[in-house]
Amino acid sequence: MRVCTATACFAAQAGRHLPAVESVLGVTADDRDPDPEVSLRTVRCLGYCYGGPAALDGVTACAGPDVAGQLAGRVRPHAPPIPAADATGDPVVLAGIAGGAEDPWRTWAETVSRRTPELVRAEVASSGLRGRGGAGYPVAAKWAAAGGSPDTVVIANGDEGDPGSYADRLLMEADPARVLAGLALACFACGARHGLVLVRSEYPAALARMREAVARARADGHLGRRPHGGGVDLEIEVVTGAGSYVAGEETALIAELEGGRGCARARPPYPTDRGLWDAPTVVNNVETLAALPWIVSRGGAAYARRGTPGETGTKLVCLSERFARPGCHEVELGTPIRRIVTELGGGLRDGADLEVLQVGGPLGGFLAEEELDLPLTERDLAGHGAALGHAGLVAVDGRIEPLDVLRHVWEFAAAESCGACSPCRVGSRRGLEQVRSGVPPDEAHARMLRLMGEASLCAFGRRLPYAVRSLVRAYGERLRGWAG
Ligand SMILES: Cc1cc2nc3c(=O)[nH]c(=O)nc-3n(C[C@H](O)[C@H](O)[C@H](O)COP(=O)(O)O)c2cc1C
Ligand code: SF4
Numbered sequence: 001m002r003v004c005t006a007t008a009c010f011a012a013q014a015g016r017h018l019p020a021v022e023s024v025l026g027v028t029a030d031d032r033d034p035d036p037e038v039s040l041r042t043v044r045c046l047g048y049c050y051g052g053p054a055a056l057d058g059v060t061a062c063a064g065p066d067v068a069g070q071l072a073g074r075v076r077p078h079a080p081p082i083p084a085a086d087a088t089g090d091p092v093v094l095a096g097i098a099g100g101a102e103d104p105w106r107t108w109a110e111t112v113s114r115r116t117p118e119l120v121r122a123e124v125a126s127s128g129l130r131g132r133g134g135a136g137y138p139v140a141a142k143w144a145a146a147g148g149s150p151d152t153v154v155i156a157n158g159d160e161g162d163p164g165s166y167a168d169r170l171l172m173e174a175d176p177a178r179v180l181a182g183l184a185l186a187c188f189a190c191g192a193r194h195g196l197v198l199v200r201s202e203y204p205a206a207l208a209r210m211r212e213a214v215a216r217a218r219a220d221g222h223l224g225r226r227p228h229g230g231g232v233d234l235e236i237e238v239v240t241g242a243g244s245y246v247a248g249e250e251t252a253l254i255a256e257l258e259g260g261r262g263c264a265r266a267r268p269p270y271p272t273d274r275g276l277w278d279a280p281t282v283v284n285n286v287e288t289l290a291a292l293p294w295i296v297s298r299g300g301a302a303y304a305r306r307g308t309p310g311e312t313g314t315k316l317v318c319l320s321e322r323f324a325r326p327g328c329h330e331v332e333l334g335t336p337i338r339r340i341v342t343e344l345g346g347g348l349r350d351g352a353d354l355e356v357l358q359v360g361g362p363l364g365g366f367l368a369e370e371e372l373d374l375p376l377t378e379r380d381l382a383g384h385g386a387a388l389g390h391a392g393l394v395a396v397d398g399r400i401e402p403l404d405v406l407r408h409v410w411e412f413a414a415a416e417s418c419g420a421c422s423p424c425r426v427g428s429r430r431g432l433e434q435v436r437s438g439v440p441p442d443e444a445h446a447r448m449l450r451l452m453g454e455a456s457l458c459a460f461g462r463r464l465p466y467a468v469r470s471l472v473r474a475y476g477e478r479l480r481g482w483a484g
């Protein structure tokens with residue numbers, strides 16, 4: 001059994017669900033007993049952040065306040081489906097889910113039979129589309145960097161590790177054809193004959209839906225040798241991830257696909273130069289790929305008119321369980337965060353007050369209530385020490401002590417740091433020890449945060465100090481001095 005202890009599930013019951021589960025099952029989580037009757041593991045996010053606390057019993061999802069009873073067999077296992085809605089009037093990535101959209105495979109058939117890769121690249125360049133997986137890199141620039149070699153591999157990153165985000169799970173489970181057609185278009189644009197979809201092992205339903213969708217696409221003639229009479233071959237394979245937050249980082253994901261540990265590697269070389277088995281490799285997030293059928297069929301200029309001039313298009317935002325109406329919404333980039341929180345989310349459950357809002361997962365940051373008028377863009381969030389990330393929004397109300405939220409952030413860091421570099425491996429453990437000691441940090445802690453931020457190998461260690469500082473700032477007086 002796997003029990004989620006990540007941020008949205010932690011915020012749901014202030015972390016009390018884990019001792020409750022341990023108590024009803026009579027086992028200790030993460031026990032090293034080699035032959036247990038029940039094996040209970042803590043995991044960080046199962047994609048049920050809208051209805052947690054969540055757990056998986058084998059592949060059966062259990063979610064809700066009675067999760068312990070479900071795991072103990074006292075209550076029938078249940079987990080609500082993802083509430084999803086479009087707030088734009090013309091959905092891009094939710095087009096298939098919100099209804100009335102053109103079949104994404106039709107766009108693929110027309111493209112592969114009548115258009116050129118250059119044309120697809122030009123439409124995507126003019127759309128201004130940036131990667132939705134967190135780093136926000138322009139998609140057309142990444143494709144160009146791969147150089148168009150037929151050895152190129154395009155990987156759909158379905159690892160979605162950010163606690164609080166379940167957008168990729170929604171897309172892979174509810175509209176897998178759009179994700180696959182997007183991947184096919186990306187392969188066509190990059191000259192690649194092979195595409196891979198990596199789905200995290202914590203998403204068994206998404207894995208099954210993606211596999212079924214590939215089989216159907218093959219049977220319908222969308223894949224294989226020269227589909228739709230075009231001049232290219234294309235094969236797509238679905239692979240299961242090995243389960244760790246850092247394994248979603250693109251170099252770690254490639255290491256994992258090569259059979260190694262999912263640890264980040266030093267760059268350069270960048271994956272577009274030497275990636276999977278040294279082939280040029282493009283890694284794109286699932287939501288990024290799902291935008292491609294719309295962009296290719298409606299044109300890059302139409303997409304560029306959406307969102308803001310600097311950050312075009314739409315974004316899926318995911319609201320956590322603490323909201324009165326949790327769920328996944330497609331919004332224009334630039335939508336005021338307050339509108340998302342109050343109009344789409346309905347404020348907090350039971351009229352509770354929002355204390356802090358985590359935006360963009362563990363590598364994003366925290367905002368105070370007074371900061372909610374910010375537009376949802378990378379630029380505006382960065383100005384407040386936060387980041388858009390994958391746009392999970394996790395609400396924390398007043399039932400949780402600020403120091404417990406800080407401890408949770410460091411626990412996540414210490415548990416998920418892959419250990420490949422010492423600033424992050426050592427720093428994340430020191431940060432946790434400090435907060436556990438209950439003694440506010442001194443200048444040495446501030447130096448350690450600076451070192452982590454500057455010398456860590458990947459964005460995990462580099463971003464964590466920002467997340468810590470933003471939390472301390474958002475709580476103001478109540479956490480004063482805790483960033484050192
Ligand atoms: C620690 C860490 C974890 C990451 N996890 C994910 C993930 O789960 N899914 C994802 O798409 N990108 C993740 N990324 C970002 C990827 O490295 C990469 O930028 C992204 O998949 C590229 O796709 P995009 O350009 O379409 O956003 C992560 C990055 C870091 C540093
Ligand atoms: S920063 Fe952390 S997660 Fe990234 S490589 Fe170093 S130890 Fe691993």
Ligand code: FES
Nearest residue numbers: 004009046048049
């Ligand atoms: S399911 Fe627990 S944080 Fe996402």
